[in-house]
Amino acid sequence: MDVVDISRWQFGITTVYHFILVPLTIGLAPLIAVMQTVWHRTGNEQWLRATKFFSKLFLINFALGVATGIVQEFQFGMNWSEYSRYVADVFGAPLAMEGLVAFFLESTFIGLWIFGWGRLPRRVHLACIWLVAIGVNASAYFIIAANSFMQHPVGVVWDDVRMRPRMNNFLAVITNNTTLVAFPHVIAGAFLTASTFVAVICLWWMARNGYRARKLEQASLSGDDTQVPATTSPSQIDATPERLRHDNVTLWRPVALLGLWVVIASGIALFITGDQQARLMFKQQPMKMAAAESLCETETGASFSVLSIGRQNNCDNIEHVIQIPNMLSFLSDHSFDSTVQGVNELQAQYQQALNMPNQNFAPNLFVTYWGFRAMITWALGSVVVAIGGLWFLRRGRSEIPRKVGTVMLWMLPTPFLANASGWIFTEMGRQPWVVVPNWADADGDPLRIHMLVQDGVSNHTPPIVWTSLIGFTVLYGALGVVWFYLQRRYVIEGPGEKDAIAPDVGADSDSDKPLSFSY
Template sequence: MDVLDLSRWQFGITTVYHFLFVPLTIGLSVLVASLQTAWYRTGKPGYLRLTHFWGKLFLINFAMGVVTGIVQEFQFGMNWSAYSRFVGDVFGAPLAMEGLIAFFMESTFLGLWIFGWDRLPRRVHLATIWLASIGTVISAYFILAANSWMQHPVGYRLNPVSGRAELTDIGAVLTNSTTLVTFPHVIFGAFATAAAFMAGISVWQIARDRDAAIFRTSARLAMSVGLVAALGVAVSGHVQAQIMTEQQPMKMAAAEALWEDETSAGFSLFAIGDVENGRNSVNVQVPNGLSLLATNSLDGAVEGINDVQKRYEATYGPGDYKPVVGIAYWSFRLMIGFGALAALLALAGLWLMRRGRFPGGPWFTRIALLGIGLPFLANSLGWIFTEMGRQPWTVFGVMRTAAAVSPGANVPEVALTLVGFTLVYAVLAAVEIRLLIKFTRLGPDPESGTETVPAAPALSY
């Protein structure tokens, strides 16, 4: 491997790892705020115990997300300094806004929430967790605006003297059409992730016959949110696919292993491709499915890999503009498949809990626990598809990935940091899992008859 390959591996590993915590943090913050709101409105101690229990797990995950996110941003100066110099004026603006506005907001109000029990008026304390939740959502928006600019660059100009991209319209960057469709898709995915996490642990607690009544409440809440979120993911994903077809036709063509321009194109269920010769030897399709997905028309035209390659060569010059078709094709399908399974599991759980029943026996408990991983897999595969499907571009149509790597980086240095980060992240994963398991097994604090909880959850072990 050369420096470029190793740098891409390092960035990919740290990105996928970091994003395991992001959607869970976003979704859990809102669910915890909702449980505390229910306690505020009803005064029922069960809601308070659930708030405290899920709040501990939320804080563990939030802390891990902060640690891994810092490493993520440092890499732009470590392995991708050529990229940072070229587009720093544009790309850095939404990231700076995320740090100065969103992260400051979420960390400040989360601190007030942690240490404000018994110190702040109830209404004010409730407002702190909602403001922290809003901060996590705003943070996601700014980061997605930065990423969406890489997918569809707007609001900039190339300075012919400095040879750098310069920001001309921050409003255009923040209202990028790619951002506007990606944001709801990611947020719905975050709710689906947190819902599966909450549902799986709740069902496990019910199976242990420990505080079954209150965990039935959180299980029902989680499954309802999970089902609605799955529908939101599907609808927003459909819109996102249409925008992607318009802006990055090569990515959509690779996702479908579609080699030639077609009208009335079918949606591929299973294909075996001959990449070297630009064709499929086997392709099982749903007739007209791709045209409907991409254009909302059964006979809509969809561009193919070979034809897009020719057009890109005419526009950008000689080169291979195809991503790794196999990865784009299967990551797209597995993303959809795991998301659909999560939705079916939420629906099955709600059915089993109808008319005041508790969810099924040991078989459903095992399935619910395994189901926690489904949205995580779907999220990770979605980002792998999004980022690898854009290749060979770092900024689509503007800067190729090969030109973005740090000129001073060398193979031994990048290999050392790649191994180092991977080992450190493995240790962090062990710590995260141990803490989550510990506090899950401990369950909620015993009911004390009071309406207060300790000032801050103890996270030591």
């Protein structure tokens, strides 16, 4: 591989790894704020236990997200310095807003929230977690605004002196219509991830408690306690069947229902915002739309490809096996008989418009086609969780079969994989551009503002980039093991009994340590 390919692999690996952590942070912060608000309003100690339990998992994810996010921004200077120089006059503003406003907001108030248990008044402490939730979502907005410029450059003019775009309208950059459509879609995906995370853990605990309660009852009747499953949770060592079922009814079931209903709401939001993104992509990036369907020739009343076979990166050898007639045209602009341009026609148009007769403007069709379908398929895992969870919790039920709890646990990675697949599709479908020409307003300067991927890399030799690629991959792999180990440990351990004790402002006893819920 040449330096361009290696640099792309490095950026892709660090980005995908970082974005495994991001959706959970964005979605879980508001959910924890809701849990703490319910406790604040009702005084129900079980919601306090839920708040502190999921706070442990949130803080682990947040810490690794910050660490990988910082490295992510270093990528712009490491392997993509030419790209950074090209977009410097544009990216500076939204990235500065993300750092100075959003990140400082979340990092400041998360500190107050962590150390403020028992030290801040309850209302002030509650406000801190809501400000953290606002901060993480605001951070996402400014990052997406910067990314949207790469997808659809607006708010700039061409600078003939510096030979790069210069921002002349900050408001246009941060209100880019691509941003306004992409942001709700990303946030809906984050809420889907976090709510599935919460619901699955609650359902698994309900199955675990029910199984353990039945074994304890059987042991009590038979006088044989050797068949009782061992537990590593301190709160369950001396638990009785009554206490386990009480936790199911008062703790796990209400929180599971919160997660399940948010799964449904975010799934509906994803469907609506995804439709909006498809119609906008049809106008702004028709090549990505064609590549997503491996549509090589222009068609009127184009069909949606459910399955195709062949060497999918080669338009001469693709066979669409299963199709839905006219559906691609409908997804493009809500008309069943609209015309959708194919890869070959768009390739000829781009070569002529940009006077680049030897440049291939088509992305990798295989990755784009299957990335789009992987995104949809993985998201169905959350649908299984929502339907299954609500079915087993109907009519006030709090018993979950053990096998169902195991199946739910296997569904936990699916929203993470759906988010990663969506970003792979979005970014790979943009290739070979790192800044896509503004085809929607293709007159004068807007069309002139563009950059190919090979023009954005730094002037490094392949061994240098290989060294950093291998180093980051090994380091991130180790961090991934640590992340999984900590999440698994604290999920299995569960909420502690002392987490139900409401901290008193000014208390100095050992039981009221501010960090007692986070180690």
